[in-house]
Amino acid sequence: MGLRFTVLGSGSTGNATIVKGQDATVLVDAGLSAKRLDELMREQGVAGHEIKAIVVTHEHSDHIKGLGALARKFNVPIYANEATWGALERHVGQIGSEQRVVFETGETLQFGALRTTSYAISHDAAEPVGYVFEEDGLKLSLATDLGYVSDKVRLMIEDSDVLVLESNHDVNMLRMGRYPWNIKRRILSDVGHLSNEAAGEALCQLMTDRTKRVYLAHLSLDHNLIDLARITVNDVLESNGFFFKRDEHPLRETYHDRPTAWDEVRRK
Template sequence: MSLRFTVLSSGSTGNATVIQNKDATLMIDAGLSCKRVNQLLEEQGLSGSQIDGILVTHEHSDHIKGLGAFSRKHQVPIYANEKTWEALEKHIGDIAEEHRIVMRTGEARDFGDLRVESFGISHDAAEPVAYNFYEGETKLSVATDLGYVSDKVQEQLQDANVMVFESNHDVEMLRMGRYPWNIKRRILGDLGHLSNEDAGNALCDIATGNTRRVYLAHLSREHNQMDLAKMSVQGAMEDRGYFLKETELQLRDTYYDRPTPWDTVVEKTRIPALSE
């Protein structure tokens, strides 16, 4: 089995993504109820008992809602950095000591032939991270909840064959929306979320000849639409001279209410040295 993944759910109502190869089946976040996560797994031909570990990005409720219940029900280890563990404590209930695993920001771990590497991002959480996954010469990157894309984040994402990447909101829809100004200011700030245009500009700096597909993720149900997100991202890229029709790069959808089809990552890239 090659490296493959499915985004079970993406958006402000809950986030979870499954990454799988022949050696491991891992889930990023569990931001829906345990019952709903199990339902989505079943839709993709999996059961909760097949999950070997849950990788936590940060402690916001749309990423951890079902985390504790899912870990207890299926006896699944949880991986998070120390500051995130501290922030999780009061939200997820009792977790068996053997299932409380500290994975430092910047650390890489091997699950058989599947290598997982975390890296820091900008968001209003204790110590938020995104993740890279490697198998042989393939690379998958999953990065959402980004206030902005720093040079270091760009470097981490480059050479990914496939990315799940935030395109959260349309700026004008957000400005005209019903949210109070303090929340709008948070979303628009460096510790908030990427707009469609920001996502397009960042992709111009990140995408390489190895990049084949980008799944636009964590779309706001209040302040975005999938067709608008794709159009705006593509427009921002074209303004920078990056024309998708002239490349092999495709923009793909994610959903808040259903999983994406399984996607296999097969293109060539490099594998980094294991972190100390």
């Protein structure tokens, strides 16, 4: 059995991903209501008491909306760095000291055989991070809510078996959209979100022969379309010499209103 995961929700309406190893199940973020998260987990065959930890990327509401209620309901410990704890505590209600765990950026923790490493990303939050999960030589990397892919981020997530990567917006749709300019400027900045083009350019450096699938994540409802993201990223890859057979194409979708099917990360 390899690493298994399902993206329960992805986008500004709420983010959460379940990663399941041989003997541990971890939830990354809890950005939907606790009730909805419980429903989605049950749909995917996961009971709340199975969750061994909730690891948090950053304190924005679309990543922590149901965090406190879910942690209290199932008595699950929450892992976040100290700066993120300082920014999120007032939003999650009372959390027992035994459930408040400091997981500093760059550290690696073991949940059973599942190895989890956090790494710094560029976003307008207190101390945002992404996560890499490894078990039995398999590697799953999650990288969303980042303004750009720095060399340090690239070194952390390159050569992954499976990668969940932000492809947030189409630049032209965003520029022509209804948001005020200060918000557009923030999204386009180095502490904002990756565009479709930027995601494609990043993948040209991140993908190797080991990479099996890439999930395009955190798509904007206002300034992107699933088909547009996939076509744009694919065009960038092809223009840089990446060509795939139809039945071996690595690009996959995530959704704001439903989970992805379980995916099992296996060796080729």
